[in-house]
Amino acid sequence: MQLNPFQERAVRSSGHCTILACPGSGKTRVLSERAAHLIKSHELGRLCAVTFTRDAANELRTRILESCGQEHIRRLGAGTFHSLALEQLKRSSRGRPPRLMGDGERWAVLRRCWQEEETDVPFDDVCKLIDKAKSQPGHIAFADVSVQRIYERYSGLLHSEQVMDFSDILLNAVHGMQDGSVSPLPIRWLLVDEAQDMDAVQLEWILNYGRKGVEVTLVGDDDQSLYSFRHALGYGGLQEASLALSSLELTLPVNYRCAPNILGAAARLIVKNPHRAHKNIQAAKSTMGVLEVQRTPTRADEVSMIAHTVAAPSEQQWAVLGRTNTILDTVELALTKLAVGYTRVGGKSIWDRAVGSVFLGLLRSLADGSWTGVANALVFCRVDATWVNEHSRTSEGHYLDRLDQALAAPHDESRRKVLTALREGFISWATQLSKDRLPLVAEAIADLLCGYAPTAQVPVFKALADSFGGLRGSLPQRVDFISRGGSSKNGADLRVQLVTLHSSKGLEFDNVWIMGCEEGNLPHTDSTEEEERRLMYVGMTRAKQRLVISSALQEGAESRFLEEAGI
Numbered sequence: 001m002q003l004n005p006f007q008e009r010a011v012r013s014s015g016h017c018t019i020l021a022c023p024g025s026g027k028t029r030v031l032s033e034r035a036a037h038l039i040k041s042h043e044l045g046r047l048c049a050v051t052f053t054r055d056a057a058n059e060l061r062t063r064i065l066e067s068c069g070q071e072h073i074r075r076l077g078a079g080t081f082h083s084l085a086l087e088q089l090k091r092s093s094r095g096r097p098p099r100l101m102g103d104g105e106r107w108a109v110l111r112r113c114w115q116e117e118e119t120d121v122p123f124d125d126v127c128k129l130i131d132k133a134k135s136q137p138g139h140i141a142f143a144d145v146s147v148q149r150i151y152e153r154y155s156g157l158l159h160s161e162q163v164m165d166f167s168d169i170l171l172n173a174v175h176g177m178q179d180g181s182v183s184p185l186p187i188r189w190l191l192v193d194e195a196q197d198m199d200a201v202q203l204e205w206i207l208n209y210g211r212k213g214v215e216v217t218l219v220g221d222d223d224q225s226l227y228s229f230r231h232a233l234g235y236g237g238l239q240e241a242s243l244a245l246s247s248l249e250l251t252l253p254v255n256y257r258c259a260p261n262i263l264g265a266a267a268r269l270i271v272k273n274p275h276r277a278h279k280n281i282q283a284a285k286s287t288m289g290v291l292e293v294q295r296t297p298t299r300a301d302e303v304s305m306i307a308h309t310v311a312a313p314s315e316q317q318w319a320v321l322g323r324t325n326t327i328l329d330t331v332e333l334a335l336t337k338l339a340v341g342y343t344r345v346g347g348k349s350i351w352d353r354a355v356g357s358v359f360l361g362l363l364r365s366l367a368d369g370s371w372t373g374v375a376n377a378l379v380f381c382r383v384d385a386t387w388v389n390e391h392s393r394t395s396e397g398h399y400l401d402r403l404d405q406a407l408a409a410p411h412d413e414s415r416r417k418v419l420t421a422l423r424e425g426f427i428s429w430a431t432q433l434s435k436d437r438l439p440l441v442a443e444a445i446a447d448l449l450c451g452y453a454p455t456a457q458v459p460v461f462k463a464l465a466d467s468f469g470g471l472r473g474s475l476p477q478r479v480d481f482i483s484r485g486g487s488s489k490n491g492a493d494l495r496v497q498l499v500t501l502h503s504s505k506g507l508e509f510d511n512v513w514i515m516g517c518e519e520g521n522l523p524h525t526d527s528t529e530e531e532e533r534r535l536m537y538v539g540m541t542r543a544k545q546r547l548v549i550s551s552a553l554q555e556g557a558e559s560r561f562l563e564e565a566g567i
């Protein structure tokens with residue numbers, strides 16, 4: 001595959017460089033080719049590639065080595081910001097930097113400090129404020145004096161106990177590089193992938209290298225910046241870095257992924273964002289794709305349309321993209337009902353979460369006589385877990401025998417009530433089952449659990465019962481189908497994927513369906529319009545051949561993004 005002229009220039013140019021890459025423009029390839037070019041065209045010097053996750057760093061290392069050859073392995077480093085900063089701290093403290101606390105430990109120390117302060121500011125808010133402050137490299141100060149005191153107490157404790165939290169790794173490396181107590185890694189080139197996602201501390205870390213003569217290459221797409229809630233700087237960060245280093249700015253405008261009409265709609269949408277780098281995005285493909293808009297009366301109609309379309313027998317690969325996991329749950333249940341295999345990306349299956357697993361657990365017990373589902377349901381129905389565990393250890397046999405053994409002992413009224421309800425329930429469910437009335441059994445189990453569930457979970461139990469009741473097959477067959485994760489726990493069946501818009505970044509599919517495109521949901525009220533527009537843009541640019549965008553009348557007005565995209 002030949003590089004296009006834009007890619008060629010991005011690979012071969014020298015000095016500090018910021019590469020603004022449109023979706024599907026081959027940025028990982030350009031980054032690895034550029035790294036290989038720098039290594040091969042110089043006899044000396046180490047190169048370090050940095051990114052946000054360990055998997056991405058490993059992938060990048062492999063791609064670079066494929067391009068430059070294994071013989072250069074000693075001249076290449078790749079890691080996350082934090083792993084590289086930690087390496088610096090280790091080198092500068094002869095292998096003994098402060099011990100890194102785990103998440104739970106950090107939480108406990110912070111909570112201690114919060115309790116001591118007796119403030120009105122809720123603990124979660126204090127955590128968020130401190131996280132936000134620690135994503136800045138400068139002096140930390142809080143508007144609220146009680147939060148300031150909590151922070152000072154927390155920092156004091158970490159110092160005296162010679163420990164640090166995750167944010168301290170980069171902060172300590174940055175401050176140490178500034179005052180000369182921490183040396184930079186001995187590298188000649190630094191390459192940063194997904195640079196739109198860096199926060200202010202990561203930016204300062206990069207700039208420190210740049211100021212010390214390391215050549216910095218940033219690759220990113222400000223239009224795909226989705227993490228401002230994690231303090232990512234997006235376009236502002238890319239601009240600041242380019243300005244500070246006087247970097248050469250290049251774009252990769254050619255998209256190899258999407259049909260031109262799909263790309264055109266996405267491009268019309270994203271230009272509505274006022275704060276972005278101008279990129280003259282172009283489609284490499286010339287064959288038009290399918291671009292459809294669907295508006296159904298209700299969400300249930302929308303979900304049914306999605307499920308029946310993606311279920312149609314074909315080799316076609318589909319991704320259903322949703323703004324939230326809750327909206328994707330509705331499609332998951334509809335697919336279960338139709339016995340269509342699927343994979344969830346970016347969230348757990350509803351059958352693996354508390355509500356789904358307690359419901360399925362009782363059905364499994366009914367199918368095979370096992371106890372675990374009953375024990376879990378007892379705890380869900382607020383029976384004391386210590387008692388349930390003790391009874392699980394000391395009793396044996398079929399669940400009915402174990403319930404009988406339990407009922408033979410004395411209990412307080414509420415526990416006896418739950419044990420009796422379950423026992424009577426099982427007897428009646430078994431009778432219904434013998435008459436092939438599985439939907440009724442599913443409904444009755446849901447009803448029993450609803451009696452102990454918070455109000456918000458009641459419709460979820462009803463939907464689970466409807467989905468399970470509608471599925472074909474015997475009870476063990478249905479339980480087995482769902483337990484296998486709708487057939488594809490191990491990702492074996494990737495034909496239908498249910499993906500949150502955030503998790504869709506970096507992926508591509510033949511056919512994409514973006515659902516729930518109503519005002520309030522997309523754009524979502526929890527975020528800014530610009531960030532939501534980027535989210536929609538990322539979703540749209542995942543589609544190679546076909547893009548369907550749907551909404552339900554009952555859920556509100558159609559998203560403003562459709563009009564903006566001219567569709």
Ligand SMILES: Nc1ncnc2c1ncn2[C@@H]1O[C@H](COP(=O)(O)OP(=O)(O)OP(=O)(O)O)[C@@H](O)[C@H]1O
Pocket residue numbers: 001002003004007021022023024025026027028029221224256257505506507541
């Ligand atoms: N010069 C080229 N000629 C033909 N195809 C190319 C070229 N460069 C990249 N591609 C193809 O373009 C597709 C998109 O590339 P890639 O997945 O690396 O995009 P990306 O820039 O990382 O996208 P995104 O940011 O949207 O995740 C890949 O299938 C890749 O093989």
